Amino acid sequence: MLHRSRYYASLCFMENVDTRGEVGATTVYELSYLLLPALAAEEISAKGSSLKNLISKTGGELISFEEPILIDLAYPMVKVIQTIRHKAGSGYFGWIKFEMEKSNIAKIKKALDNDFNVLRYLIIKTVRENTLLLGKMKMQKEGRVRKEESEEIPDEIPKGVIAEDIDKSIDDLVIV
Numbered sequence: 001m002l003h004r005s006r007y008y009a010s011l012c013f014m015e016n017v018d019t020r021g022e023v024g025a026t027t028v029y030e031l032s033y034l035l036l037p038a039l040a041a042e043e044i045s046a047k048g049s050s051l052k053n054l055i056s057k058t059g060g061e062l063i064s065f066e067e068p069i070l071i072d073l074a075y076p077m078v079k080v081i082q083t084i085r086h087k088a089g090s091g092y093f094g095w096i097k098f099e100m101e102k103s104n105i106a107k108i109k110k111a112l113d114n115d116f117n118v119l120r121y122l123i124i125k126t127v128r129e130n131t132l133l134l135g136k137m138k139m140q141k142e143g144r145v146r147k148e149e150s151e152e153i154p155d156e157i158p159k160g161v162i163a164e165d166i167d168k169s170i171d172d173l174v175i176v
Contacts, residue, residue, distance in 0.1 A: 025101070026061075026099045026100055026101050027099070027100065027101075027102055027125055028063065028097065028098070028099050028125065028126050028127060028128050029060075029097070029098055029099070029100060029105065029123055029124065029125055029126065030095060030096070030097045030098075030123070030124050030126045031051070031055070031095060031096045031097075031098070031108070031112075031121060031122070031123050032093070032094075032095045032121065032122045032123075032124075033051065033068075033093070033094055033095070033096075033112070033118055033120070033121040033122075034073075034077075034091035034092065034093055034118070034119040034120045034121070035047055035068055035091055035092040035093075035094070035117050035118060035119060036079065036086060036088060036091065036092075036116075036117055036118075036119050037070065037088055037089075037090045037091050037092065038086070039092065039117060043117075044067075044068050044092050045067060045068075047068070047117055048065075048067050048068050048094050051094075051096060052065060052096060054108065054111055055096060055098050055100070055108065058100065058104045058107050058108055059100060059101060059104050060098040060099060060100035060104065060108075061098060061099045061100070062096065062097075062098050063097040063098055063099060063128060064096075064097045064130065065094070065095065065096040065097065066094055066095050067094055068092035068093060068094035069092065069093060069094070070090060070091070070092055070093075071090060071091065071092075071093045072089065072090050073088065073089055073090055073091060076088065076089050077091070077119055077120065079116075079119050081116045088119055091119050091120075097126065097128075099128070105123065108123065109123065
């Protein structure tokens with residue numbers, strides 16, 4: 001019996017120890033969230049600010065964020081608020097990257113679960129470095145730009161270029 005209690009005590013202690021062995025060390029997280037599309041324009045930015053304030057008040061340090069933008073969802077999602085089912089085919093997507101102690105994440109989750117305006121959310125561990133190319137989300141415009149670029153390719157060979165020279169240079173590049 002005594003052996004089990006020592007083992008249990010060591011497990012409880014290990015939950016608060018980081019991989020480097022430091023007690024109370026912080027981890028970098030990213031919160032991605034979807035807000036209900038029924039929100040007014042003023043409420044959207046206010047809701048994003050309130051989520052950042054929630055993280056700061058809970059002991060987190062903000063690293064970077066992106067304000068919520070309206071996106072179409074791949075499938076309809078349902079959120080039950082009190083006894084009413086709200087079906088959403090779109091939502092306001094935003095994200096916040098922050099650093100916080102692992103013990104405070106439960107407070108963030110509880111607040112997000114009780115928030116009626118949050119359709120879905122996801123909290124993941126991540127790295128501090130910026131992993132986005134330009135720092136902005138590229139949604140539907142990205143596909144349109146690629147189509148427009150492909151249309152700019154000329155069908156004819158430009159003047160001053162001989163087709164035989166092109167064939168010869170291609171043959172030189174091909175390894176048989």
